[in-house]
Amino acid sequence: MSVRKMLRRAGVGLAALLLVLAPGLAPPAYAVAAAQTLTWTADGDVTRYKTAPATAVAGETTIVFENSTATGNNVGMPHTLTFDTSTPGYNHDVNLNILANPFDATGGLHTATVTLTPGKYRYFCTIPGHGTMTGEFTVTDGPGDPDTTPPTVTGALSGTQNPAGAYVGSATVTVTAADDRGVAGIEYQVDDTSWTPYTAPVTVTAPGDHSVQFRATDTSGNVSTTGSVQFTVVAPEPDEDVTPPVATIALAGDRDDAGNYTGPVTATISATDDDSGVATIEYQLDGGTWTIYTAPVVVSAPGTHMLHYRAVDNAGNVAAEQMSHFTVVEPDEPDTTPPAVTAAVTGTRNPDGAYVGVATVTVTATDDGGVATIETQLDGGGWTPYTAPLRITAPGVHAVGFRATDTSGNTAAAQSTAFTVVADGTDDCADSDLRDTVIIDGDDTEVPNADTGNGCTINDRIAERAGYPTHAAFVRHVENVTRGLVAAGTLTDRQAGTIVRAAARSSIGA
Known part of the structure; x- marks a missing residue:
């Protein structure tokens, strides 16, 4: 059995299971965990954690942080669960910083083992724009009084409604439960049929009046009162538009090797609807207000950004909210510095400083971004690529010019070094030119x-x-x-x- 299934079967902490039930698929059995486990969940909302504990007891504790499609995050929104280690008034003895998103290696489900001490802990999300995702919980010395308080359970309806309030085509019921000491399981039944373990939102498509009931049990065995929602489902008219529009986004900008944008990012959002047509497109940047989209959105501030978007058609159908996240970094300063170039002349010198027989000129160039070429010029001639030290043997006064160009195209100012080469004094000119x-x-x-x-x-x-x-x-x-x-x-x-x-x-x- 996978870690994911074991944790979900344990069901401890605050739970809201949001998987879509496949027709005919029986949900797994639900068991109660024996050890203390604290669970946080998150979804596509950047304003709060979906569920979080309020109390715990001191000692070794399993921390579960789930930010996945199972908890309602269908837009790929990343979140962190980070314990505060600096704000006065809180315990600072636990270093915890978990980053989770539905598309990471574990599908957004992460665990950690920590040791809690009596006192109060503060937790928060570190991602920019998620500043209101914060909370605290209290740790006591022991379990205290027996738990006799049942969990709270609620149900929420969603779907397209007609003017009379009936749901057109289908209605979906999402059930959530919370308990300070952990929820063991949730059950539901449709139209007084039979109680069934709840593992995902329940969608009802049959036309007519319906009632969905639900209840929850905590880890101490306390059962909540039964809650219910009532609604009516009607079949759509033959030409009625009940299909939401499709929204897409395209990001453009210069990127580095790590995929970060090295400058402004331009986000272009578009939507299509084959039935009634698109009425509006909206976007929300970094948890700000929803804004009507009228032109591409340009984001230039350095940091990680979350851009949410959605569309509404002319029939009132709202597309599922989606999100695109990206990181902007400060662009590198353009390289305007040419290479540093030096030349060294070596060889045997006479008392007058002239090089006897041969002078060797070695040119060296350095540049932080890399040197592309080095060139030399002998005695005012043409510039030629430098590939090896120059050996000058012709007697006389010589001047060697040198320069270099870096990989950004910056060329150093030409320099030169002058020297004199004289014939080797040990040469007796045996083949001397004896013309008069x-x-x-x-x-x-x-x-x-x-x-x-x-x-x-x-x-x-x-x-x-x-x-x-x-x-x-x-x-x-x-x-x-x-x-x-x-x-x-x-x-x-x-x-x-x-x-x-x-x-x-x-x-x-x-």
Whole structure:
């Protein structure tokens, strides 16, 4: 036997069983629970718990909270049963917070075991808009006087009525019972037939005058007085509209991965009726007043929201109240911050700070939302994707530009780092260019091709065949080489200018 059936058979606490009876299906037997059990029930109403206990005795207690189709919640409304642990004047020794809705894993039926102490406890529902769902109960040291008070029992009629008050097509009787120490069972009979255990609203369709009687028994065996309701059922006219309209809702808005709306939610409610047509549509937001629906409802306040809606046709038939719940969260702030980008130059440096033989440039970028691309630019050339550290071997002054773009499209401002690469001093230029004059790309400058040390000539230092990313990079390299040779006394300023102009006229690096 499932936990659900065991609890429902126990029937302790306040009970109102609201399952629809299937024709010919016999209801289960009803038994009395032996241990103390306190039961709360809820339905689609956000203003109160449907049933709740008023007293209990100290000791270990089973808490039952049911918010299901069986208790009348046919709209999926969630509720919590939460014990107050902060308000002065109440016991704060029980931490209880149960969330239930008819469509959760247990169908809205939840249990917990707690230990109650003498005093008073306050309980409430934590969902926004359900602020009036609250109450309290008193716990005594023991059972006190014997229970001689029978439960109270009531019956309510529902259905479509004609102007004379008769129910058109059918009438439904819903029976509820309450007792401070628990209801064991409810019984009913239609038109003085025979007493039958009550497990769901009773629908009578036969035309004529009818009487439904009902009574309840508590866990101490006290039986209530018999109550009854009388009514008349009439058959609908052949063309009479007794069918309520059908109402639907559609929600629209941006959502995150968890299904929450990250901004305003637009609720569009519609209704159809094939017979007399739709007269009005109404909605209720977060337990507020019912309002005539004339345009889509926009909800932007962060939090969990409950939107109830219903429709009425021109014959007065009211559609069953429905509910849609959703959560709005604060949208993330747009990412307008570009990545942080740095570049580091490494290699062996001479006393002047120049990199000997090779300089390696490593670019790093970081961004909270993620880096999409990194780009570099060598000596004023085009921007190219950065995939690995750059190795610069061409002698001369170099500038490496760098920038990065994040996944939101923000691009960091371009930066650059400058450095000088010189030929490796251990190279004795064994294959030295020994032409008499400095010649660049076939252009004879008539400047003597002097030895600059280590067996290397000026032509060796210019290294016109080393490979340069751009013509400008080659010219800058020649400027750097001649500047150093002027400082060393190898060239005059005039000779250096002649060599640089020849480099500018060349097509090297173009």
